[in-house]
Amino acid sequence: MNAQNVRKSLLEWYDRNARRLPWRAPPGDPPPDPYRVWLSEIMLQQTTVAAVKPRFADFLARWPDVEALAAAEDADVMAAWAGLGYYARARNLVACARVVASEHGGKFPSTERELRNLPGIGDYTAAAIAAIAFGEATAPVDANVERVVARLDAIAEPLPAARKAIREVAADIYPDDRAGDFAQAMMDLGSTICTTRNPACAICPLRPECAAAATGDPATYPVRPAKKAKPHKYGTAWWIEHDGAVLLVRRPDKGMLGGMRALPSGDWTRKRQAEKAPADAEFMPLGTVAHSFTHFDFSLDVQGARLLTRxxxxxxxxxIDDLDAAGLPTLFAKAVTLARAQFEAQGDIQ
Known part of the structure; x- marks a missing residue:
């Protein structure tokens, strides 16, 4: 692999094919606003571009700069984040905004090293912001870049052990100039051409330099260990209704879905267990909703009761008619949908 050829070919391809995204500057233009770069990078962690684009616009409309976000109520940000998942990102988002506003005069640090010291910013995110927003010659490696680099050099060592070699190869490839454009070009290539399955090698600008393409089976790279089966957990949630309203609680700040509004619920355990309801009422089983978290699958049994007195x-x-504004996480939004449908089907539950 010739690193100089990789740089030249990829940047030429990016100049013609760069995706137009609301947090980006067109190829060759001055860097975009660091606030927009940072916000997009946090939102894009484990989330698709298609899902992020409308939410990014909503956040910008409500909190147009880092000072506005720093002044926001935690609950408002958590509610606005609902549905994007990985809710620790939202808590770190507010924490980071407050540090930037209070300790950096509302300006993001411009180097990868300084950016790493901010809440919620790890190695990749720091490198990406430094390259895209400030032009620093860094080598951000996300999942897309990891795949491109592993294939370029046909790195046969399985992940995660291969990541050290991947970072070393990436550091050799990334240029000293047009750092932001090159970083985004690598991401675009991985997202649109060098995909996990069925990579479009016939139209890839890096095919002449790609060792994995030469093997005839590029999709085998990067080499991944066999997946372990996810554990399964169980819990119970209660729909408690009175006079057109339902009881919501705020989950503890730490732990799964921390700080989010939700239906009252019990412990999450490896086996189903009887739970004491939070109200003295005769609860009816309404059904079960399933949800998959990163590290485990989950079944939530939903029980409901309608109280005669509050x-x-x-x-x-x-x-109840305004539950869309509560910002419930996806798991509890599913439970709400189930409960409302069952109440309508079964009539009053006393």
Missing amino acids: AALDGEWWP
Whole structure:
């Protein structure tokens, strides 16, 4: 592999084919606003571009700069984040904005080293922001770049052990100039051509330099270990309704779905177990919703009751007709959909 040929071919391809995204500057233009780069990079972690684009626009409309986000209520940001998953990102988003506003005068640090010191910014994100927003000659390696580099050099060592070699090869490939364009070109190539399955090698600008393409089976790279089966966990949630409102609680700040509004729920365990309901009422089983988290699959049994009088319970009574505004995480949004459908089908539950 000739690194100089890789740089030249990829940048020429990017100049013609760069994706137009709201957080990017066109090829060759001055770098975009660091706030937009940072926000997009946090949102794009484990989330598709298609899912992020409308949410990115919503965030910018509500919090147009880092100072505005720093002044936001945690609950408002968590609600706005609902549905994007990986909710620690939202908590770190606010924490990072406040550090930038209070300790850096509202300006993001311009180097990879300094950016790593901010909440929620790891090695890849720091390198990406430094390259894209500030033009620093860094080598950001996300999953797409990892795949491109592993194939260029046909790195046969399985992941995750191969990541050291991948980073070393990437450091040799990345140029000293047009760092941001090159980083985004690598990401675009991995997203659109050098895909996980069925890579489009026939139209890839790097095919002449790609050792994996020469093997005739590039999709085998990077080499991945056999997947382990996910564990399964179980829990119970309660739909408690009174006079057109349902009881919602705020989950603890630490732990799964921390800080999010949700239906009251019990412990999450490896086996189903009986749970004491948070209200003195006769609850009816409404069904079970399934959800897959990164490290485990989950089944949530939903029980419901309609109270004749409003009990003194911890939480907030939220209008049922306005539940879309509560910012419930996907798991509990599924539970709400199930509960409402069952109540309508079965009539009153006392």
